[in-house]
Amino acid sequence: MDGSFLIGGQAVTSSETFRAVDPATNEALDTDFAVSTKEHVAQACKLADEAFDSFRETDPEDRAAFLEAIADEIENVDGLVQRAMAESGLPEARLTGERGRTCGQLRLFAKLLRQGRWAEVVVDNAMPDRQPLPRADLRQRRIAVGPVAVFGASNFPLAFSVAGGDTASALAAGCPVVCKGHPAHPGTSVMVARAIANAVKKCGLHEGVFSLVQGTSNELGAALVTDPQIKAVGFTGSRAGGLALVELAQKRPEPIPVYAEMSSINPVVLFPDALKARGADLGKGYVGSLTLGSGQFCTNPGVVVAIDGPELDTFAEAAVEALSEAQPQVMLTSGIHKNYDKGVELLSGQGEVKTLARGAEGTGCNRGRAALFETTGEAFINNPELAHEVFGAASIIVRCTDFDQIAKVLEGMEGQLTATLQIDEGDHEEAAKLVPLLERKAGRILANAWPTGVEVSYAMVHGGPFPATSDPRTTSVGTAAIERFLRPVCYQDLPDALLPKPVKHDNPLKLPRIVDGERE
Numbered sequence: 232m233d234g235s236f237l238i239g240g241q242a243v244t245s246s247e248t249f250r251a252v253d254p255a256t257n258e259a260l261d262t263d264f265a266v267s268t269k270e271h272v273a274q275a276c277k278l279a280d281e282a283f284d285s286f287r288e289t290d291p292e293d294r295a296a297f298l299e300a301i302a303d304e305i306e307n308v309d310g311l312v313q314r315a316m317a318e319s320g321l322p323e324a325r326l327t328g329e330r331g332r333t334c335g336q337l338r339l340f341a342k343l344l345r346q347g348r349w350a351e352v353v354v355d356n357a358m359p360d361r362q363p364l365p366r367a368d369l370r371q372r373r374i375a376v377g378p379v380a381v382f383g384a385s386n387f388p389l390a391f392s393v394a395g396g397d398t399a400s401a402l403a404a405g406c407p408v409v410c411k412g413h414p415a416h417p418g419t420s421v422m423v424a425r426a427i428a429n430a431v432k433k434c435g436l437h438e439g440v441f442s443l444v445q446g447t448s449n450e451l452g453a454a455l456v457t458d459p460q461i462k463a464v465g466f467t468g469s470r471a472g473g474l475a476l477v478e479l480a481q482k483r484p485e486p487i488p489v490y491a492e493m494s495s496i497n498p499v500v501l502f503p504d505a506l507k508a509r510g511a512d513l514g515k516g517y518v519g520s521l522t523l524g525s526g527q528f529c530t531n532p533g534v535v536v537a538i539d540g541p542e543l544d545t546f547a548e549a550a551v552e553a554l555s556e557a558q559p560q561v562m563l564t565s566g567i568h569k570n571y572d573k574g575v576e577l578l579s580g581q582g583e584v585k586t587l588a589r590g591a592e593g594t595g596c597n598r599g600r601a602a603l604f605e606t607t608g609e610a611f612i613n614n615p616e617l618a619h620e621v622f623g624a625a626s627i628i629v630r631c632t633d634f635d636q637i638a639k640v641l642e643g644m645e646g647q648l649t650a651t652l653q654i655d656e657g658d659h660e661e662a663a664k665l666v667p668l669l670e671r672k673a674g675r676i677l678a679n680a681w682p683t684g685v686e687v688s689y690a691m692v693h694g695g696p697f698p699a700t701s702d703p704r705t706t707s708v709g710t711a712a713i714e715r716f717l718r719p720v721c722y723q724d725l726p727d728a729l730l731p732k733p734v735k736h737d738n739p740l741k742l743p744r745i746v747d748g749e750r751e
């Protein structure tokens with residue numbers, strides 16, 4: 232494999248290199264990957280800016296074809312899944328599914344572009360005879376914000392990385408992308424970046440539409456976020472990392488938005504009738520969701536809340552049984568494994584926290600052993616440590632006295648990506664009372680399912696109040712993710728010859744419009 236990074240379509244090497252590490256063995260993998268310098272970042276961003284005006288004005292059909300070309304190219308990359316397996320420790324089936332999700336996501340954005348609603352064209356026709364004052368001709372559309380910096384995530388080497396949701400939505404919006412690959416999977420990143428560069432070439436676009444920089448230092452990411460050409464940032468990762476990028480972006484002479492998806496413990500509330508009817512099944516389902524991918528999902532169910540009693544005992548017993556049998560799985564990096572062990576130790580050392588079960592022991596490097604704890608509602612309310620995310624397969628069951636205490640436990644929580652209700656019909660009345668509170672806390676509310684595994688669709692919200700994200704008004708998964716990288720422009724009384732195609736009088740792109748307040 233060639234370890235160059237890409238500035239535009241050009242492969243670039245440098246004197247400093249790094250290697251990926253197989254987390255299953257802690258051994259360095261083949262290939263020296265070139266480390267990008269601040270100067271490389273500046274070159275990539277300058278090129279992205281040069282590409283911006285032509286790329287943002289490509290017809291939606293041409294951008295749709297480009298996104299589809301990227302998906303086709305990714306499907307044809309030999310050895311992509313195998314390389315991602317070696318660099319992440321994730322199993323083949325998961326990564327094959329993730330590749331499908333990545334390509335499906337690109338194709339969904341292509342479909343969205345063809346449907347045209349994303350441009351949100353609004354026309355207020357002139358009213359020259361209006362009394363007491365005439366109204367001008369006003370036409371609004373969305374344009375791309377400018378070059379976007381994307382940070383690849385460690386835990387989804389494909390679907391949240393180089394060609395993941397942030398890149399797909401930014402390119403769909405018409406924003407060139409400069410991506411910083413995650414240092415845990417540089418080979419996967421290079422392979423996907425080449426696929427994007429091939430699509431750029433095949434579609435005859437400006438080479439600055441996409442670049443990949445690589446490296447292992449915070450300085451590189453900082454240089455990217457503070458580059459004056461960058462106008463928005465997409466990130467999935469730790470709270471500390473996300474907040475550092477927000478701070479850098481706010482301190483720029485021109486502050487820019489950072490869309491960081493960070494930490495969430497995803498509360499699950501078990502209601503009495505559901506517990507009574509299927510407590511043991513719920514216990515097994517919970518552990519299945521908790522241990523998926525060694526728990527390395529930001530949607531992982533990190534806390535379960537219910538009224539104490541024999542039905543909750545049945546749930547907990549089933550969960551203990553399933554979790555005790557869970558085999559230890561390789562975690563993404565030794566750093567993430569160490570953080571996980573530290574988090575588990577911290578939780579188990581808290582007063583009024585009981586360790587209910589640990590996953591099976593195993594040999595080998597960086598194996599994450601699942602962990603299940605329990606505590607009381609009162610202890611949870613009084614100790615904020617218990618509500619901190621432990622990234623991995625660790626979760627805590629909170630035994631409450633009554634519904635009022637359940638509400639207090641939830642009220643004390645920070646913002647979340649998800650909140651889940653396990654309910655039967657007899658639970659609806661009490662569950663309905665919680666919905667307004669959950670709306671204030673979370674971006675997605677689920678019933679009778681588990682939060683891991685986000686559908687990529689039109690209605691999806693993968694977001695939520697801080698610290699789930701740095702901006703609760705939007706989503707990083709689903710078609711609405713495009714809105715992060717668009718801004719409105721209004722054209723007042725511009726002659727037709729000067730108007731861009733989306734707002735021309737005869738609507739040559741056949742975009743859906745709202746005209747004088749009515750859908751056309």
Ligand SMILES: NC(=O)C1=CN([C@@H]2O[C@H](COP(=O)(O)OP(=O)(O)OC[C@H]3O[C@@H](n4cnc5c(N)ncnc54)[C@H](OP(=O)(O)O)[C@@H]3O)[C@@H](O)[C@H]2O)C=CC1
Nearest residue numbers: 385447448449452453468469472475493494529567570622
């Ligand atoms: N909630 C979630 O969805 C996730 C949470 N995590 C949490 O994050 C921990 C570390 O995992 P990791 O995936 O590496 O996430 P990080 O947030 O540490 O890193 C993600 C990316 O951001 C960059 N970055 C981080 N901090 C800074 C900074 N201060 N300035 C500039 N760039 C920065 C990193 O670059 P570089 O490494 O080169 O410095 C990397 O490219 C995990 O143990 C886990 O707790 C991780 C993944 C997902």
Ligand SMILES: O=C(O)CCC(=O)C(=O)O
Nearest residue numbers: 527528529530683684685
């Ligand atoms: O659950 C999913 O499919 C997505 C999870 C996610 O966004 C993450 O772990 O970063």
